[in-house]
Amino acid sequence: MAAQQEDGPGSGPTVLRILLGAQLRRLREARGLTREDAGWEIRGSGSKISRMELGRVGFKERDIKDLLTLYGVIDEAEREQLIALARQANAPGWWQRFGDVLPSWFQAYLGLEAAASLIRTYEIQFVPGLLQTRDYARAVIGLGHPGSSAADLERRTDLRLERQQVLRRSNPPHLWAVLDEAVLRRPIGGPEVMRAQLEALIEASKRPHVRVQIMPFRTGGHAAAGGPFSILRFPEPELPDVVYVEQLTSAIYLDKRDDVDQYAIAMDRVCVDAEPPSQTPAILGKILQESFR
Numbered sequence: 001m002a003a004q005q006e007d008g009p010g011s012g013p014t015v016l017r018i019l020l021g022a023q024l025r026r027l028r029e030a031r032g033l034t035r036e037d038a039g040w041e042i043r044g045s046g047s048k049i050s051r052m053e054l055g056r057v058g059f060k061e062r063d064i065k066d067l068l069t070l071y072g073v074i075d076e077a078e079r080e081q082l083i084a085l086a087r088q089a090n091a092p093g094w095w096q097r098f099g100d101v102l103p104s105w106f107q108a109y110l111g112l113e114a115a116a117s118l119i120r121t122y123e124i125q126f127v128p129g130l131l132q133t134r135d136y137a138r139a140v141i142g143l144g145h146p147g148s149s150a151a152d153l154e155r156r157t158d159l160r161l162e163r164q165q166v167l168r169r170s171n172p173p174h175l176w177a178v179l180d181e182a183v184l185r186r187p188i189g190g191p192e193v194m195r196a197q198l199e200a201l202i203e204a205s206k207r208p209h210v211r212v213q214i215m216p217f218r219t220g221g222h223a224a225a226g227g228p229f230s231i232l233r234f235p236e237p238e239l240p241d242v243v244y245v246e247q248l249t250s251a252i253y254l255d256k257r258d259d260v261d262q263y264a265i266a267m268d269r270v271c272v273d274a275e276p277p278s279q280t281p282a283i284l285g286k287i288l289q290e291s292f293r
Helices: 002-007 013-030 035-041 046-053 061-070 076-089 094-098 104-115 134-144 150-167 181-185 191-204 257-273 277-291
Strands: 118-123 174-180 210-215 229-233 242-246 251-254
Touching: 013 046, 013 061, 013 076, 013 104, 035 046, 035 061, 061 076, 094 104, 094 150, 104 150, 104 242, 104 251, 118 257, 134 150, 134 191, 174 181, 174 257, 181 210, 181 277, 191 210, 191 277, 210 257, 210 277, 229 257, 242 257, 251 257
Parallel strands: 118 174, 174 210
Antiparallel strands: 118 229, 229 242, 242 251
């Protein structure tokens, strides 16, 4: 059931929570009620209502029913539609079975990634996770978890490879990745691993829903020199774009218009400064010949 829900864009539990939360916020505001008013009704707090409206927590069916009554939603068909949405939003995502190796701050990203229709990413150190080979992924994960057992590394690698199924489904998101040239010349895992990774990138760049651009060293400084980030867009017009910035032990999620606009401008400039996508296979082939043959 969960796998079916994740198959279509916008159908994953993360986005369903966001959609239901937004609807609850609109209903509350239409009645002129504060978050504190709503929180008191469900024996909670204003901060709990805020988390619900932002889609950051699951929903108790009793709370939804009480809030709908408070908001004056008495039509049975409308009530049942929203309650059914809450049930779907509470369904676990595929990543829940990796809970033993999955940090809580990354779970939200996996839900957003599974629901996105467009993923734009800029990378300065590693090949994006959605395009990594198994051996390359294992080497990258090993750098971040040097004390982990072989079994733990394999489990984390399985999680990363499972993420890539999003690009193989019947309605995959469009992935637009800009990679700094350093990503391609840094021998992660050794020459053989990098050779296979570059060959995989060449093949990936030929897919109709994948666009890969290279930012060459000769460009010098550029708009996104501050570090890697991703921008996710969703098919639902109610959902704002989300900027994802990963840190060493946490991540930042930005959806305020001003923040998103700044990152979008930087991404647009990077795409202009980088080599055009049509040149990517030739550039990767040249790096293969120069560094990993």
